[in-house]
């Protein structure tokens with residue numbers, strides 16, 4: 001059981017607080033680097049020794065972002081792929097076992113409100129309503145995210161990335177899911193053999209929410225999509241990060257079934273476990289992890305993990321803002337700690353049964 005941690009300078013949650021959550025033994029970490037950069041080893045080694053020094057493991061890294069030129073299939077991709085490979089090798093030397101990434105064009109995860117008040121209990125959570133997107137372009141949303149994030153740069157919505165947004169969007173004109181998959185295969189064919197060689201698994205994070213946005217193709221939001229992805233390069237190193245809140249934002253996606261299917265195939269390397277409550281068609285809020293707080297059966301989800309991929313790294317995902325905590329939307333301490341304890345409680349019960 002792990003928690004995401006953004007690093008000393010940008011995460012208001014100290015590592016020692018994470019260490020005090022019973023049963024949490026590590027973090028999923030990251031460096032704040034633009035996509036395509038070769039991560040410097042000294043910097044990662046410093047992060048690792050800080051995390052290890054706090055009594056926590058750092059075996060999973062999130063957000064080694066794939067450069068847009070790779071997704072677009074431009075000639076310049078080879079240089080960025082070489083950097084990706086070099087970063088994977090470096091991370092392997094530093095003891096990392098899983099690298100989580102996504103292949104979403106231009107825009108990462110998307111919510112229409114980062115601090116949505118929950119009338120029932122006075123907490124705040126992230127919220128999505130397709131109706132709120134009417135008449136808005138990605139630039140409007142980027143601005144709104146920046147203003148609503150309490151001064152924190154949101155991963156996937158960094159100002160540098162947003163500055164390029166209009167230009168990048170224009171380059172995707174005419175891009176289809178099939179072309180995107182061809183470019184994806186080119187990337188995997190280059191990177192996966194290196195992962196196999198150095199004992200790292202790449203874990204693709206699904207689209208969030210689980211449908212195309214702003215007319216951009218997205219290819220990782222259903223069981224069929226994920227099947228195509230694992231087939232692009234047939235190796236256990238070409239794996240998935242099963243994010244329940246992302247995939248599950250589409251009610252058609254049967255989460256326990258999808259976990260069992262890909263777990264049995266040995267294609268799940270990490271799990272992000274969270275719950276959402278559906279309010280309307282394509283309208284949901286992120287809820288507490290507890291099954292009855294949202295629309296997912298978290299017991300069945302944990303049972304599917306336990307049955308088919310019990311050795312994966314898992315973390316509670318976004319939490320609500322509760323107890324007047326001020327922090328990064330989705331990544332406060334309190335609700336994620338509650339989530340971790342709940343998931344560990346389910347796990348203990350399933351295990352003893």
Ligand SMILES: [Mn+2]
Nearest residue numbers: 243246272317
């Ligand atoms: Mn996730």
